[in-house]
Amino acid sequence: MTARLVRFMAGASAERLSEGAEAPAEGMxxxxxxxxxxALLRTGMGPAAALDVLAEGRTCSAAAQMRCAARGLAxxxxxHEAWARAETDAAAGRLAPAARLVRQTLGPVVESxxxxxxxxxxxxxxHRSAWSAAARRQAERAGVQLxxxxxxxxxxxxxxxxxxxxxxxxLRGLGSGP
Numbered sequence: 001m002t003a004r005l006v007r008f009m010a011g012a013s014a015e016r017l018s019e020g021a022e023a024p025a026e027g028m029x030x031x032x033x034x035x036x037x038x039a040l041l042r043t044g045m046g047p048a049a050a051l052d053v054l055a056e057g058r059t060c061s062a063a064a065q066m067r068c069a070a071r072g073l074a075x076x077x078x079x080h081e082a083w084a085r086a087e088t089d090a091a092a093g094r095l096a097p098a099a100r101l102v103r104q105t106l107g108p109v110v111e112s113x114x115x116x117x118x119x120x121x122x123x124x125x126x127h128r129s130a131w132s133a134a135a136r137r138q139a140e141r142a143g144v145q146l147x148x149x150x151x152x153x154x155x156x157x158x159x160x161x162x163x164x165x166x167x168x169x170x171l172r173g174l175g176s177g178p
Contacts, residue, residue: 028062028098031124031131034105038120047110048073051102062096065089069103079110101127 033054040050051070055063065086072082083103087095095103105123 028058028060028096030098030101031127033062033098033102034120034124034127037102037106038124041109041120047106051106054102060096062098065095065099066102069099079107083107 037050037054040053041047045053048070051066051073055066055070068086068089069082072085073079077085083095086099094100101123105120109119
């Protein structure tokens with residue numbers, strides 16, 4: 001039941017992203033991935049099974065890396081060895097952002113055995129606020145970059161059509177006399 005709910009939520013998120021927002025470059029939203037991972041672990045699922053459920057049905061590089069790490073954990077590798085294998089199997093030779101965030105957040109929880117509910121929520125909030133700040137900076141930069149073409153196009157047009165016509169009208173009015 002939980003696995004179906006996770007697949008439904010991940011699919012709904014992908015639909016929402018395709019309806020207008022920009023999809024993450026690697027295909028998995030890291031913030032949502034952390035929230036879903038926290039929910040799976042709260043239900044009592046082990047880290048290997050939770051990673052496998054998160055990656056199920058996905059074809060992006062982050063999902064493949066999570067699947068590889070889950071298989072490594074399932075056959076008895078420790079946390080670092082499983083992720084090292086996933087990293088070497090990666091096409092680019094490095095982890096995708098969502099997989100890297102999962103490794104960093106879930107690692108201390110797996111090694112200590114402590115409950116990581118608050119840690120996952122905090123990491124998801126931190127990721128979303130960093131993403132929001134980056135998007136805000138990018139929007140501000142785009143606004144400044146749009147000002148230059150607008151000034152170069154509209155200011156001369158305003159001067160030629162607005163002020164120029166008005167000045168010609170005044171000059172004609174002065175030249176004809178009373």
